Amino acid sequence: MPIEIAANLPVLFAALVAFCVVVYVLADGFDIGVGILLLLAPRPAERDMMLASVEPTWDGNETWLVMGGVLLLATFPAGYYVLLPAFYLPIIFMLFALVMRGVAFGFRQESVDLQRVWDVVFAGGSLVAALCQGIVLGGLITGVTMRNGAFAGGTFDFLTPLGLACGLGLVGGYALLGAGWLIMKTGGQTQLFAREVAHSALILTAAMLCTVSGLSALLVPEVAARWISWPDSLWLAPAPIVTAVALVTAWRRIWTGRDGLLFLMGLVVFAMGFVGLVASLWPYVVPRHVTIWDGVADRQSLVFIGVGVACVLPVVLAYQAHAYRVFRGKVRPGQGYGAAASASEP
Amino acid sequence: MDAVILARLQFAFTVGFHILWPTFTIGLAGFLALLSVLWWRTGRPVYRDLFRFWSRIFALAFGMGVVTGLVLSYQIGTNWAGFSRAVSNVIGPLFAYEVLTAFFLEAGFIGIMLFGEGRVSRGAHAFACCMVSFGTLLSATWILAANSWMQTPAGAVADADGIFHVVDWWSVVFTPSFPHRLAHMVVASFITSAFVIAGVSCFHLWRGRHPEASRLGLSLAMWMALILTPTQILLGDMHGRNTLVHQPTKLAAMEGLWQTTRGAPMTIIAWPDMEQARNLYAIEVPHLASLYLTHSWNGEVRGLDAVPRADWPNVPIVFFAFRIMVGIGVVLLATAVTGAILRLRGRLYSSRWFHFLAMGTAPLGFIAVLAGWTTTEAGRQPWVVYGALRTADAVSPVAAHAVLLSLLLFVVIYAALLLVFLWFIARILLRGPQILGPGAPVPARRPTVMAGTVADLNPGD
Numbered sequence: 001m002p003i004e005i006a007a008n009l010p011v012l013f014a015a016l017v018a019f020c021v022v023v024y025v026l027a028d029g030f031d032i033g034v035g036i037l038l039l040l041a042p043r044p045a046e047r048d049m050m051l052a053s054v055e056p057t058w059d060g061n062e063t064w065l066v067m068g069g070v071l072l073l074a075t076f077p078a079g080y081y082v083l084l085p086a087f088y089l090p091i092i093f094m095l096f097a098l099v100m101r102g103v104a105f106g107f108r109q110e111s112v113d114l115q116r117v118w119d120v121v122f123a124g125g126s127l128v129a130a131l132c133q134g135i136v137l138g139g140l141i142t143g144v145t146m147r148n149g150a151f152a153g154g155t156f157d158f159l160t161p162l163g164l165a166c167g168l169g170l171v172g173g174y175a176l177l178g179a180g181w182l183i184m185k186t187g188g189q190t191q192l193f194a195r196e197v198a199h200s201a202l203i204l205t206a207a208m209l210c211t212v213s214g215l216s217a218l219l220v221p222e223v224a225a226r227w228i229s230w231p232d233s234l235w236l237a238p239a240p241i242v243t244a245v246a247l248v249t250a251w252r253r254i255w256t257g258r259d260g261l262l263f264l265m266g267l268v269v270f271a272m273g274f275v276g277l278v279a280s281l282w283p284y285v286v287p288r289h290v291t292i293w294d295g296v297a298d299r300q301s302l303v304f305i306g307v308g309v310a311c312v313l314p315v316v317l318a319y320q321a322h323a324y325r326v327f328r329g330k331v332r333p334g335q336g337y338g339a340a341a342s343a344s345e346p
Numbered sequence: 347m348d349a350v351i352l353a354r355l356q357f358a359f360t361v362g363f364h365i366l367w368p369t370f371t372i373g374l375a376g377f378l379a380l381l382s383v384l385w386w387r388t389g390r391p392v393y394r395d396l397f398r399f400w401s402r403i404f405a406l407a408f409g410m411g412v413v414t415g416l417v418l419s420y421q422i423g424t425n426w427a428g429f430s431r432a433v434s435n436v437i438g439p440l441f442a443y444e445v446l447t448a449f450f451l452e453a454g455f456i457g458i459m460l461f462g463e464g465r466v467s468r469g470a471h472a473f474a475c476c477m478v479s480f481g482t483l484l485s486a487t488w489i490l491a492a493n494s495w496m497q498t499p500a501g502a503v504a505d506a507d508g509i510f511h512v513v514d515w516w517s518v519v520f521t522p523s524f525p526h527r528l529a530h531m532v533v534a535s536f537i538t539s540a541f542v543i544a545g546v547s548c549f550h551l552w553r554g555r556h557p558e559a560s561r562l563g564l565s566l567a568m569w570m571a572l573i574l575t576p577t578q579i580l581l582g583d584m585h586g587r588n589t590l591v592h593q594p595t596k597l598a599a600m601e602g603l604w605q606t607t608r609g610a611p612m613t614i615i616a617w618p619d620m621e622q623a624r625n626l627y628a629i630e631v632p633h634l635a636s637l638y639l640t641h642s643w644n645g646e647v648r649g650l651d652a653v654p655r656a657d658w659p660n661v662p663i664v665f666f667a668f669r670i671m672v673g674i675g676v677v678l679l680a681t682a683v684t685g686a687i688l689r690l691r692g693r694l695y696s697s698r699w700f701h702f703l704a705m706g707t708a709p710l711g712f713i714a715v716l717a718g719w720t721t722t723e724a725g726r727q728p729w730v731v732y733g734a735l736r737t738a739d740a741v742s743p744v745a746a747h748a749v750l751l752s753l754l755l756f757v758v759i760y761a762a763l764l765l766v767f768l769w770f771i772a773r774i775l776l777r778g779p780q781i782l783g784p785g786a787p788v789p790a791r792r793p794t795v796m797a798g799t800v801a802d803l804n805p806g807d
Contacts, residue, residue: 056457063450066415067446067449069423070419070442071442073430073442074439077430077438081430081742084420084424085742088752089751089752092424092752095420096755099759103409103413105409106409107770110406149431150428150743155745300511301434301439304439304515308439312450313446319450
């Protein structure tokens with residue numbers, strides 16, 4: 001193997017793990033968001049339509065969560081065995097929530113009279129999953145207690161103001177993505193509903209983005225130092241500016257923009273948020289304890305995985321992109337996706 | 347209770363609950379693949395009816411397997427940080443390969459399998475079913491490779507910090523117990539599914555419903571059972587002798603053998619007393635254990651006394667779990683042979699007592715699988731990686747109360763899930779294959795993944 005590649009293996013694999021996380025957050029984000037909005041949808045017809053819009057893709061999306069977990073174990077074990085115990089309760093509750101959400105989707109299809117119950121389970125699971133993921137995110141920024149190569153903090157360390165703000169922010173952000181998805185994929189009453197709730201989702205997202213940024217700067221000096229030190233701040237400046245532009249554009253064009261605009265702006269906000277997160281935490285696997293170079297797995301393990309990833313991942317991505325392309329266009333009321341996919345654009 | 351016991355209970359519960367679903371879906375995916383190929387090649391509607399019926403059950407069970415498996419992929423970190431730290435270099439890539447090869451393959455084809463029938467060509471549908479079946483087998487292969495490495499580790503060395511580093515991937519994957527475990531587990535899955543299919547078919551025959559589909563289901567299932575139950579006993583014998591060589595302490599606990607003995611007896615039943623290190627109330631057959639383990643009348647079998655007490659597993663658990671598994675194996679073999687005799691005499695579809703018997707055996711495969719896993723996992727204790735990493739050193743630094751809380755919630759949630767699952771299954775069973783028979787529309791709201799692909803695969807459609 002050429003020396004440059006060997007030396008950069010940790011960076012390459014960090015990028016791979018980050019890629020899986022981003023794919024997961026963006027893909028599962030909109031269907032978790034649709035789940036959260038399900039609580040607010042007043043009419044059964046809309047709930048049917050909302051669920052139909054995520055039906056073909058949502059379980060494929062969750063495969064990326066498994067992928068992210070096992071890749072972290074295989075490539076940056078320190079991140080896995082320190083961070084997961086540190087966030088024990090939020091992770092376990094996220095898993096409970098995802099389990100309930102998954103079975104609710106399956107059982108709803110078999111159910112006749114109790115669909116409303118499964119709607120609530122699906123929505124509740126989505127909400128709790130988003131909150132828990134946000135709490136983990138906030139805890140990641142705050143940092144964890146670590147001694148002798150292991151987590152050394154308490155069970156409830158995860159309960160921080162920053163974590164709660166991130167939790168609410170992620171609920172808002174996912175709801176924003178969900179609303180954007182619904183505007184893009186549906187029409188009529190459902191689309192109207194999505195445009196209405198998009199306002200609240202946007203306000204919550206923007207408010208929590210400001211809160212999280214402010215709290216991080218106040219509570220975590222290392223993160224503050226990263227953002228205000230010259231010339232780093234010059235390179236980092238575009239991230240908040242682009243975020244602000246995206247949020248304002250989304251707000252002003254909810255009713256007048258093209259159907260895909262809000263979803264696109266939601267993706268931009270998430271992408272910028274991720275850039276901000278990486279900028280705040282780089283180059284740590286376990287923030288301010290273990291860097292990617294110290295926490296990386298053995299080279300022979302990375303090479304073994306690398307071969308599989310290089311062979312399989314392009315095929316998987318091409319296939320999933322194809323699946324999304326097949327299901328482009330609007331979902332029709334009272335019809336399965338099959339009709340929508342073969343019908344042309346309205 | 348301390349955190350180690352709680353963590354072990356929690357993992358035993360979640361992994362035990364999880365294994366039920368793959369056990370069922372590995373075998374059922376094979377059955378569905380067979381049906382889809384038969385439907386494609388022969389065009390007989392009964393194959394399609396049976397396929398539609400079982401694919402609905404498969405869809406629910408597969409979903410349960412996916413979500414309970416997702417839990418495990420994170421639980422290894424939340425509850426077993428010491429384990430993750432020590433063996434991530436070895437186990438991590440095996441898990442990663444499971445996701446890369448098996449999960450994405452299944453995710454890609456399951457849509458066509460479940461919703462594509464009647465929307466893609468029969469050949470394309472059969473191909474998708476075979477791919478999903480292949481995916482379930484690949485998944486079993488990787489996960490059993492990981493488990494076998496924990497049982498009989500090879501191809502990796504531990505450094506001074508106790509971190510394992512791989513020196514030979516081939517040896518890591520193909521450890522001595524891997525081929526035996528893989529064969530034993532896959533065959534167990536097919537047998538379990540076969541008896542479920544037989545039991546359900548007999549239920550319909552007993553009620554006098556759906557005769558054609560039920561006869562076909564019973565016939566296929568009983569052929570499968572007749573071929574596989576004797577095979578499984580043979581494979582079990584080979585696996586046992588493999589354990590004798592590589593994990594003699596586990597084998598001694600399975601046999602309830604306290605002292606190293608020449609011409610060891612087979613203990614049919616006893617109460618193994620760990621305090622006194624002997625069996626109470628034992629019923630034994632002299633020399634038989636030596637005969638089937640060493641294939642010689644006076645062969646020597648190592649007893650528990652060969653290792654210090656601190657390295658003993660909990661003997662009664664291993665001893666009884668093993669006997670439950672073997673006992674069920676014998677019952678299933680007898681059922682399969684009875685079915686074959688009835689078939690020879692042309693009475694397989696009319697013997698109501700046999701239909702009752704088959705309904706009774708339907709859940710036994712699951713119990714045998716749980717008992718078998720209890721034997722092999724409890725028998726590995728007190729090690730998590732046999733001879734190399736103790737379970738007590740493998741747990742996470744998480745407070746006992748947090749583990750207890752999550753354990754209780756797991757029990758409540760999983761029990762509720764199981765009840766709801768059984769409720770839905772009961773409704774599907776009561777309706778039977780005929781409701782979905784000729785002319786029945788595919789439910790309009792079930793989509794899909796491949797609905798659109800019809801247009802892509804057959805542009806002229």
